[in-house]
Amino acid sequence: MNHNTPVPPLSSRPVQHHSEVHRRVLTAARLRSHGVSAAEMNEQCRPGGAWQQILPGVYLLHPNAPTSEERLHAVLMYAAREQPTGVPAQPGAHGPHRPMYADAMITGLAALTLHGFSSTPRLPSLDRIDVLVPRMRRLRSTGCARIVRTGALPTPEPVTDLPLAPVPRALADAVAELADADAVRLLLTEAVRGRYCEPASVVRALNDASLLSRPHVVDAVDSLLAEGRAIAESRLYRMVEEYGLPAPVWNVDLRLPGGPHLGGLDAYWPEQAVAVELDTRAPRRHERQDQRQDQRPDRRQDRRQDRRQDENDALWSEYARKREHLERLGITVVHITPKKLRDSMEQQAAVVRTALMAAGDRDPAAYVVVLPR
Incomplete structure (x- = not known):
């Protein structure tokens, strides 16, 4: 097969049932289910080929630099537990095909950016994307995927079809990688001021991650609790006034x-x-x-x-x-x-x-x- 030879059509599931990003990023298992052999995948990914392997077992079906959306989905496809072939990815036969990312969710700085934080880096500037998985999964960090393990996965919060770790957990995973006190304080303050979560839930997540022994984290938590109290006092004043007490x-x-x-x-x-x-x-x-x-x-x-x-x-x-x-x-x-x-x-x-x-x-x-x- 030369590089210009058409790839066998993905006929097991009609192309129109794939949303745009899921026509461009597919796992090896999904490609095989559409009749594409391993040899054909390798041929397409040779230098100058039409595809590229973005992560182990995950393929980008074009030769250009991946977009942020493609990287996010690729990381999830790499880390998620593979669904049985032929099982619908999402309920509803008429909607676009979307994979269910079992036992995996975006966390850390990428998740905070997707939740809407303004103090976190934009997605294109992140060299790695943190993905949270159960501890017993046999995975390693590679490429743009950094594996973060946990004993019990929290319930993911879906944002733009992507499963995200809740803000307190994403904060803890981000803080675990930060040594800059100002950066930590900025993240925790925005979490409270932006009404993403309450200080108590942040402290609980930091404590569960064994981060409260780090001096720069403790200092940021003290500022966070003071910030949370000031906001709560302001709401208490407003409650008395607005409800005529x-x-x-x-x-x-x-x-x-x-x-x-x-x-x-x-x-x-x-x-x-x-x-x-x-x-x-x-x-x-x-x-x-x-x-x-x-x-x-x-x-x-x-x-x-x-x-x-x-x-x-x-x-x-x-x-x-x-x-x-x-x-x-x-x-x-x-x-x-x-x-x-x-x-x-x-x-x-x-x-x-x-x-x-x-x-x-x-x-x-x-x-x-x-x-x-």
Whole structure:
């Protein structure tokens, strides 16, 4: 066969059932199912040929530089578990053919760019594209594909027909490859300011990836939590105004007359003895079930993580003690997380309103001194 000899038509499935990019990027298995032999693939990929092998077992059916879309699909085709030949890729006989990328999804910087981040590099400038796969898959990083392994795949979020890792997971995989503190801080800040996710979910993902022992990541997380609290406070002010709640006193400390400090509150209604506290604590860490098997134990890192976790556990205990103490004094404490305030502000306003209305049915609260914080 010379280079100009037509390739056997992909007749097993009509060409019109292939979307544009999936006519240009195909796996060896898919080509074989259309009657193209291995010898014919090799012939087409010789120097000066009409095709090229972009990744092991993945072919680009033109000789030009791949587009970003082609690279993304090629990486997924390389990493995904091959579907049985003849099984429809997507439900619906009348839609374009789209492969189901089983057990693989784009993560890291490429996923963040596709999610809409502005602080990440544009796709053409990325030398490698991160793809998340189960740990037991026998794959290696090669070409434009960098394999990232995990014990449990998250549920992918489809964007432009591509399965993407959720933002917190994609952030963790991106941060794992970044040593620049400013770049890490920029990514985490955009995640919160852009309303892609809440700080708690980011901290959880970074913790699961064993990244909270890196000083530049810890510094960025501290900035992230401060950023998240400022945004949550702004939403709390807006909730009170937009839903017509009585004006509280803001950011106060409570004390017993001549007695100990009871704690700080974000909002307090003295007449009704109702308090609101924004719950911006980092998530509690549960014992990880998916420790990376290819990492050597780092006892110093473990000690740093344990120390940080002890501090976080102490904070949780302090929150619980404060709430119990205030409620024993007859003060109703409403805890609101930033996520609930963002996603269901009306519902949170109703919870606060109910607490205020119920104040008349309760025994009077103990007298406390209210001081500015």
